[in-house]
Amino acid sequence: MxxxxxxxxxxxxxxxNSIEIPVLNDLxxxxxxxxxxxLMGPSGSGKTTLLNLIAGIDRPTKGEIIVADTDISKLNESxxxxxxxxxxxxxxxxxxxxxxxxxxxxxxxxxxxxKLSKAERKKHVETALSIVGLADRLxxxxxxxxxxxxxxxxxxxAIVTDPTILVAxxxxxxxxxxxxxxxxxxxxxxxxxFKKTIVMVTHDPHAAEKASRKLHLEKGELVGx
Amino acid sequence: xxxxxxxxKNAFRHKLRTLLTILxxxxxxxxxxxxxxxxxxxxSSVDATMANRLITRQAISFIFPLPVSYQEKIKSxxxxxxxxxxxxxxxxYKDKNNFFARIAVDVExxxxxxxxxxxxxxxxxxxxxxxxxxxxxxxxxxxxxxKIGDPMTLEGxxxxxxxxxxxxxxxxxxxxxxxxxxxxxxxxxxxxxxxxESPIRANEVGWYIVQIKDPxxxxxxxxxxxxxxxxxxxxxxxxxEKAFAQNFVASSGAIISAMNVMSFAIIGIIMxxxxxxxxxxxxxxxxxxxxxxxxGFSAKHLFVLILGESxxxxxxxxxxxxSLIFPIVQGFEQAMPKGIFPFFFVEPIxxxxxxxxxxxxxxxSAVFPIQKALSTRIVDGFRFVG
Ligand SMILES: Nc1ncnc2c1ncn2[C@@H]1O[C@H](COP(=O)(O)OP(=O)(O)OP(=O)(O)O)[C@@H](O)[C@H]1O
Ligand SMILES: [Mg+2]
Numbered sequence: 117m118x119x120x121x122x123x124x125x126x127x128x129x130x131x132x133n134s135i136e137i138p139v140l141n142d143l144x145x146x147x148x149x150x151x152x153x154x155l156m157g158p159s160g161s162g163k164t165t166l167l168n169l170i171a172g173i174d175r176p177t178k179g180e181i182i183v184a185d186t187d188i189s190k191l192n193e194s195x196x197x198x199x200x201x202x203x204x205x206x207x208x209x210x211x212x213x214x215x216x217x218x219x220x221x222x223x224x225x226x227x228x229x230x231k232l233s234k235a236e237r238k239k240h241v242e243t244a245l246s247i248v249g250l251a252d253r254l255x256x257x258x259x260x261x262x263x264x265x266x267x268x269x270x271x272x273x274a275i276v277t278d279p280t281i282l283v284a285x286x287x288x289x290x291x292x293x294x295x296x297x298x299x300x301x302x303x304x305x306x307x308x309x310f311k312k313t314i315v316m317v318t319h320d321p322h323a324a325e326k327a328s329r330k331l332h333l334e335k336g337e338l339v340g341x
Numbered sequence: 342x343x344x345x346x347x348x349x350k351n352a353f354r355h356k357l358r359t360l361l362t363i364l365x366x367x368x369x370x371x372x373x374x375x376x377x378x379x380x381x382x383x384x385s386s387v388d389a390t391m392a393n394r395l396i397t398r399q400a401i402s403f404i405f406p407l408p409v410s411y412q413e414k415i416k417s418x419x420x421x422x423x424x425x426x427x428x429x430x431x432x433x434y435k436d437k438n439n440f441f442a443r444i445a446v447d448v449e450x451x452x453x454x455x456x457x458x459x460x461x462x463x464x465x466x467x468x469x470x471x472x473x474x475x476x477x478x479x480x481x482x483x484x485x486x487x488k489i490g491d492p493m494t495l496e497g498x499x500x501x502x503x504x505x506x507x508x509x510x511x512x513x514x515x516x517x518x519x520x521x522x523x524x525x526x527x528x529x530x531x532x533x534x535x536x537x538e539s540p541i542r543a544n545e546v547g548w549y550i551v552q553i554k555d556p557x558x559x560x561x562x563x564x565x566x567x568x569x570x571x572x573x574x575x576x577x578x579x580x581x582e583k584a585f586a587q588n589f590v591a592s593s594g595a596i597i598s599a600m601n602v603m604s605f606a607i608i609g610i611i612m613x614x615x616x617x618x619x620x621x622x623x624x625x626x627x628x629x630x631x632x633x634x635x636x637g638f639s640a641k642h643l644f645v646l647i648l649g650e651s652x653x654x655x656x657x658x659x660x661x662x663x664s665l666i667f668p669i670v671q672g673f674e675q676a677m678p679k680g681i682f683p684f685f686f687v688e689p690i691x692x693x694x695x696x697x698x699x700x701x702x703x704x705x706s707a708v709f710p711i712q713k714a715l716s717t718r719i720v721d722g723f724r725f726v727g
Contacts (some may be wrong), residue, residue: 173635173719194639201637208723212632216350226636228344273636 120281120313121147121170126179128165128336139165140176141336147281152307152314154327161333163317164285170315171204171283172196184280201229205274205312207284211266213258213273219245220254223272230277244272247310248302264295271302275312282306284316288323300326344642348649351622359654362618366658366702367665369611370695374666375673376604377691382518383597392556394454396585397549397566400576406545407575409532412447414569415551420562422554425450428528428547432495432504434485441481442520443495444547445528454552457515464489464510472530474509478521482511493524500531502538517686551579608698616706619651623710630714631722643714651707652700659699663692 128140139162147153155163168174169181172188181189184203191199206212213222223244227237245251248268258266267287274282284303288296304326306312316327324330332339353359397415399405409426416424428445448469452458460468460476468474475493482488487508495504506526514521528546536543553562563579570577623630630643666687674685717725 168720171635197634197637197639200635206635212628212723214347214629214632216354217347221346225633229637 118149119146120149120184121145121315122180122182123166123170124180124182126166126169126176126181128162128169128174129177139336140169143179143336143338145331145338147313147315149313150307150311152304152326152328153316154324154330155315155317155333156319156321156324156330157333159319162336163333166333167283167285167315167317170281171206172200201226201277203280205277205279205282207267207270207274207282207287209286209289211258211263211270211290213266213269215258218255218257219250219261219269219272222258222269223276226273226277240276241272244276245269247275247306248272262295263291264298267291267295267299268302271299271306275306275310280313282312282314284314286317286319288318288320296320296323344645345649348646348653351626351646352650352653354622358618358621362615362654363658363661365614366611366655366699367662369607370659370662370699371665371669372607373604373698374662374687374691374695375670376600376607377694378666378670378685378687380597380601380604381688381691382685391457391582392559393553394582395551395553395559395563395566395579396582397551397577397579398547398585400567400578403548405575406542406547407549407577409544409546411549411570411577412546415549415566418562418565418569420554420558421551423450423454423552424549425454425552426528426546426549427451428531428545429499430495430497430526430531431499432497434493434495434524439485441478441522441524443524443526445531446525447546448527448529451525452512454550457519458512459515460510460512468509471507471509472527472533473506475506475524475526476510476512477508477524479511479513480521481524482508487511500535502534504531550582608702612702612705615651615655615702616709618654619647619706619710620713622650623647623714627714627717627722627725630717631719631725634719634722640715644711647711647714648704648707651710652703655699655703655706659695659702663695666692666695 123143123145126140126143127138129136129138131137143166145166155166157163165174169176170183172181172183172191176189179189180187186199186203188196188199213219214225217225220241223241224237227240230237232240242251242254245254248271250265250268250272253261253265253269256265258269261269271287274284282303287303288299291299300323303314303316307314307328314327316323318324397407397411399407406428407426412424412426415421425447427447430443430445432443433439434441434443452460452465464476468476477487477493487493489508489511491508493506493508495506497504512521512525532543551562551566553559559581563581566579567577633643633646670685670687
């Protein structure tokens with residue numbers, strides 16, 4: 117199996133009032149294509165930080181991050197933006213939909229950066245929304261949807277571009293049990309049926325059960341499973 | 342869906358806030374338009390003067406008269422092509438509040454020296470023939486619904502008594518800024534009566550208007566005219582019509598300068614208002630900009646998104662404002678007594694400056710939000726709590 121994500125000796129610090137706060141310490145990690153990885157660990161251990169580095173929305177202080185054969189730590193700002201659009205789907209804890217756009221428009225958003233025609237975009241958006249079971253909510257605004265439905269729209273937005281990897285930061289963190297389990301079933305399906313590589317941060321041991329591998333992060337270091 | 346749609350949806354996310362901002366821009370543009378109109382009118386009434394006309398008046402003050410005998414003397418100076426004179430009659434037409442210039446002139450020469458007052462040859466002929474006739478500007482005719490043959494009676498103040506006139510002609514202005522609000526009649530008619538009623542005031546005129554062949558010689562000819570009457574009982578002061586007009590409105594000059602500054606200060610204020618709206622909106626959307634960046638939207642996209650919104654709001658407010666300037670200026674013109682401003686209309690330059698201001702406001706207001714949105718890192722954007 118070949119590793120689609122390679123994190124090599126990564127250090128990450130934040131600076132607050134010129135005091136260095138080390139978050140990740142010499143962290144290395146490989147994720148194989150088609151894997152569903154759950155990242156667990158206490159609050160403040162650096163899970164979100166690691167996920168952001170893998171997804172290319174933040175840069176390591178030191179070390180390499182290679183995703184699908186690209187060393188993204190070496191890309192400049194605009195190539196990195198382009199790379200994200202092409203390769204990564206994001207799911208956040210708080211859904212992060214644009215409130216003035218309908219479900220359809222939110223899912224269409226990443227496709228505006230592609231060369232797809234309006235008709236092609238429509239086909240993709242409708243497919244993505246039907247995968248998450250919301251084909252009948254196209255014209256609803258986020259505030260007209262339940263939390264679980266909002267998160268499903270967010271997942272549709274994450275998969276509509278058919279990204280190389282899917283990253284999810286506590287996707288069930290803000291949901292009730294039933295909605296959470298629907299989301300997890302969906303993630304599982306995306307992994308098994310659509311062969312998506314998924315890295316998911318979660319606090320919830322139940323959520324982690326769906327994953328094919330679990331890793332624990334503690335004080336910026338991975339500890340054995 | 343296109344970026345444009347998102348711009349539109351963003352702009353009207355807080356409908357009340359956006360509508361108030363638009364209303365603010367509208368009012369500012371109208372105020373700007375009105376002030377600029379007054380300023381340009383003042384400028385153009387000075388511009389309406391002719392470079393080839395000199396005004397000769399009494400040296401001590403404009404209110405003191407000059408002997409009518411000066412006409413021939415001035416005419417004899419080399420380079421002078423024509424000389425006419427006028428006297429400020431004032432008087433009251435029907436009501437004290439009816440402002441418009443009423444002047445007694447030398448009918449033989451007046452319209453030759455003022456070619457911008459266009460009058461039908463036959464009407465002019467009739468005017469010259471009938472001693473108690475008058476010519477009025479088209480604006481006056483329209484406002485008081487007067488036509489040729491109608492009587493006009495003035496209650497004299499400087500020249501006491503009742504004065505009856507008959508309208509022999511109506512003149513039009515050659516240019517848009519030509520004064521069409523004057524009432525012009527025979528100096529002789531006034532003078533004949535003064536000879537009888539108040540002989541010491543007979544044979545006096547208010548000022549001379551001297552037409553010269555070469556505008557470049559205005560300084561020399563002015564000097565020659567004044568030299569002619571030096572050490573006489575009525576010394577003169579001669580200057581170009583333009584200089585004269587500027588003196589005449591000098592006191593209003595300060596107000597006009599203030600208006601000039603004010604008109605641009607208003608644009609400055611509205612810029613702060615729009616900038617404030619934009620900064621508030623952009624701040625609330627910190628997280629959304631982080632989302633868009635995460636999805637791969639570039640600096641260019643955010644730039645277009647924010648600038649577009651700022652320009653959209655400015656343009657809506659600005660276009661409503663500009664389209665309202667015309668009826669409002671017209672309303673002012675109708676509400677104001679004739680003669681305070683001889684003409685009142687929106688100059689194209691005013692509209693030009695209004696448009697420039699709107700674009701300027703749109704751009705400047707977007708600067709801070711754009712700078713902020715682009716410099717905020719994605720991870721910080723997500724951690725931002727409004
Ligand atoms: N943008 C930032 N600026 C400064 N410090 C940060 C930033 N992001 C994270 N940190 C700090 O880095 C550490 C790790 O944060 P991170 O968000 O990765 O933790 P986490 O494991 O995701 O925690 P949680 O489970 O609460 O989400 C924390 O101490 C946090 O305060
Ligand atoms: Mg986290």
